[in-house]
Amino acid sequence: MKKNIPTPAIERLCSVYHVLEExxxxxxxxxxxxxxxxxxxVEAHSIRKDINYLGEIGNGRAGxxxxxxxxxxKKHLKLPEHTKACIVGIGRLGTAILHDNRFASYGYDVVAxxxxxxxxxxxxxxxxxxxxxxxxxxxxxxxxxxxxxxAIPADTAQETADRLIDGGIVGILxxxxxxxxxxSGVAIRNIDIVNEFRILSSIANI
Amino acid sequence: MKKNIPTPAIERLCSVYHVLEExxxxxxxxxxxxxxxxxxxVEAHSIRKDINYLGEIGNGRAGxxxxxxxxxxKKHLKLPEHTKACIVGIGRLGTAILHDNRFASYGYDVVAxxxxxxxxxxxxxxxxxxxxxxxxxxxxxxxxxxxxxxAIPADTAQETADRLIDGGIVGILxxxxxxxxxxSGVAIRNIDIVNEFRILSSIANI
Numbered sequence: 001m002k003k004n005i006p007t008p009a010i011e012r013l014c015s016v017y018h019v020l021e022e023x024x025x026x027x028x029x030x031x032x033x034x035x036x037x038x039x040x041x042v043e044a045h046s047i048r049k050d051i052n053y054l055g056e057i058g059n060g061r062a063g064x065x066x067x068x069x070x071x072x073x074k075k076h077l078k079l080p081e082h083t084k085a086c087i088v089g090i091g092r093l094g095t096a097i098l099h100d101n102r103f104a105s106y107g108y109d110v111v112a113x114x115x116x117x118x119x120x121x122x123x124x125x126x127x128x129x130x131x132x133x134x135x136x137x138x139x140x141x142x143x144x145x146x147x148x149x150x151a152i153p154a155d156t157a158q159e160t161a162d163r164l165i166d167g168g169i170v171g172i173l174x175x176x177x178x179x180x181x182x183x184s185g186v187a188i189r190n191i192d193i194v195n196e197f198r199i200l201s202s203i204a205n206i
Numbered sequence: 207m208k209k210n211i212p213t214p215a216i217e218r219l220c221s222v223y224h225v226l227e228e229x230x231x232x233x234x235x236x237x238x239x240x241x242x243x244x245x246x247x248v249e250a251h252s253i254r255k256d257i258n259y260l261g262e263i264g265n266g267r268a269g270x271x272x273x274x275x276x277x278x279x280k281k282h283l284k285l286p287e288h289t290k291a292c293i294v295g296i297g298r299l300g301t302a303i304l305h306d307n308r309f310a311s312y313g314y315d316v317v318a319x320x321x322x323x324x325x326x327x328x329x330x331x332x333x334x335x336x337x338x339x340x341x342x343x344x345x346x347x348x349x350x351x352x353x354x355x356x357a358i359p360a361d362t363a364q365e366t367a368d369r370l371i372d373g374g375i376v377g378i379l380x381x382x383x384x385x386x387x388x389x390s391g392v393a394i395r396n397i398d399i400v401n402e403f404r405i406l407s408s409i410a411n412i
Contacts, residue, residue: 007409008214014404015396019385041388077408085403092305096298097399102383106400146412147403171406173399177308179225182247187409189402190221193303193379194312196395197291197353198220200377202283203213203393206352 009050013073015040016047020070032063079107084145086112088136088160089152090124093175097149098126108147112139116156136160140167147171154178161188215256219279221246222253226276238269285313290351292318294342294366295358296330299381303355304332314353318345322362342366346373353377360384367394 005013019039023031033051034044051057054076057069073079085103087094090113103110113130115121121130131139139145148164150157150172157176164172171187174180177195180188211219225245229237239257240250257263260282263275279285291309293300296319309316319336321327327336337345345351354370356363356378363382370378377393380386383401386394 007405010408011405014401014408015385017404018383018398018401022384039387040385041394077404078411079404080407080412083403083407083412092298092302096302099298100399102400103403106403108400108403146410147406149399170410170412171403173402173406177224178228179221179246181245185410187406188247189406191397191402192224193306193355194308194314195220195224196379196397197289197309197312197314197377198223198283198285199213199217200353200379200393200395201286201289202216202220204352204376204391205284206286206289206376 005053009053010077012040012042012046012050013054013077016050017070017073017077017079020066020073023066024070029066030063031066031069081107082109083107083147084109084111084143085147085149086110086114086140086145087128087149087151088114088133088164089150090115090120090130091151094149094151095124095126097151098128111143111145114139116152133160136163137167140164140169145169147173150174150176150180152176211259215259216283218246218248218252218256219260219283222256223276223279223283223285226272226279229272230276235272236269237272237275287313288315289313289353290315290317290349291353291355292316292320292346292351293334293355293357294320294339294370295356296321296326296336297357300355300357301330301332303357304334317349317351320345322358339366342369343373346370346375351375353379356380356382356386358382 016036019036033047037044037047054072057072085108087098098113110128113128114133114136115130116133118132124130148169152160154177157178161172161180165183165186174190177192179190222242225242239253243250243253263278291314293304304319316334319334320339320342321336322339324338330336354375360383363384367378367386371389371392380396383398385396
C-alpha cells in the first residue's frame with residue numbers, strides 16, 4: 001500500500017510522527033487532526049487524508065490516541081528499528097552531521113565516514129571510522145550500509161553517488177548543490193541551501 | 207496567482223529552475239518536459255502541470271527554450287535579485303553554512319551571524335560580522351534582513367524564531383530538530399536530518 005502514497009504525503013506524515021514524539025514527551029495522550037495541523041502548519045483535512053493513506057485508524061475529528069497513531073505511522077511507513085548510515089565528505093558540514101548525537105536514539109547508526117583527503121583522515125576526531133573515498137563501494141557492501149549523506153562539492157557528487165549505489169545504498173541525502181540523477185530503487189533527497197532560500201523567497205513573497 | 211501554487215509544486219519548480227541553470231552552463235538551449243523530468247525524477251506531465259501554474263508558456267511536449275523558461279519561472283515565483291540573510295548559531299553546522307561561498311552569486315547576501323556564546327564571537331573567523339544573540343531583533347530590523355538560518359539546539363529554537371520574526375524575518379530555514387509553530391506571513395522550512403532519514407527509509411522501503 002505504501003507505494004501509492006505520494007512523496008509530499010510521506011513528508012508530512014514524517015513531520016506528524018515527529019510532532020507525536022514531542023507530544024508523548026509532553027505527556028499528551030489524545031490529539032485531533034486539527035491540533036496536529038496547527039503544529040505543522042497544514043490544514044486538518046489534509047492531515048486526515050495523509051493518515052487515511054495508511055488504512056483505517058480512529059477518527060481525526062474526534063481525535064487520535066497519540067501512542068496508537070504513532071505506532072500506526074511507524075508500521076505503515078515501515079520506519080526501521082536499525083539502519084546503518086554513512087557520511088561522505090568530512091569537511092565542515094560532514095563533521096557537523098557526524099557529531100549529531102541524536103541518530104543512535106532514533107535507530108540510525110552512522111558506521112562510517114569517507115573523505116578523499118587521505119592526510120585528513122588521521123586528524124579527524126570522531127568515534128566513527130573514516131575511510132578513503134576510493135573504498136566507498138567495498139565498505140558499503142561489506143557493512144551493508146543502507147543510507148548515505150553526501151556532503152561534498154558538486155563536481156564529484158554524481159560519481160560518488162554512483163559508487164555508493166554500486167555498494168548497495170538505497171537512500172541518499174544529498175547536500176551537494178547538484179540534482180542527482182534518479183535511479184530506480186534508490187531514494188534521493190536533494191537539499192541545497194540556495195534552493196531552500198529560493199523556496200522560502202517564493203513562499204514568503206519577498 | 208502565485209498564492210494558488212501548492213508548496214510541493216513550488217519545490218519542484220525550484221528544482222526545475224536549478225536544472226535549467228545547469229543546462230545553460232552546459233550550453234543546452236532547448237529542453238522538453240520529459241528531459242527535465244528525467245533529471246529530477248518526476249513524471250513529464252507533472253512538470254508540465256507545475257509549469258502551467260505559472261501561466262502560458264510554450265509547449266512542454268514540443269519543448270521549451272531553456273533561457274525563456276528560466277526567466278518565466280524566476281518572474282512568476284518572484285525569485286529575488288538581492289535578499290539579505292543571517293545565520294543564527296555559529297556552531298559546526300552554522301559555520302559550515304557561513305562558509306558556503308555560493309550565496310552571493312545567487313543573490314543572497316549573508317550579512318550577519320548570531321551566537322549566544324559571547325566569548326566565541328571574537329574567535330570566529332569569518333568576513334561576516336557575528337553578534338550576540340540578544341541583539342537579534344534589533345540587528346534584523348536595522349539591516350532589514352529577510353531570511354534566517356536556524357542552526358541551534360531544539361530547546362531554544364522557538365524563542366529564537368520568535369525574536370527573528372519580531373525583527374521582521376519572513377523566511378526561516380530551521381535545522382533545529384523541532385517543528386516550529388507556523389506564523390502567518392512567515393515561510394518556514396524545517397530540515398531535520400533524522401526526519402530526512404525517515405523519509406528516505408520510507409520511500410526506499412528499507
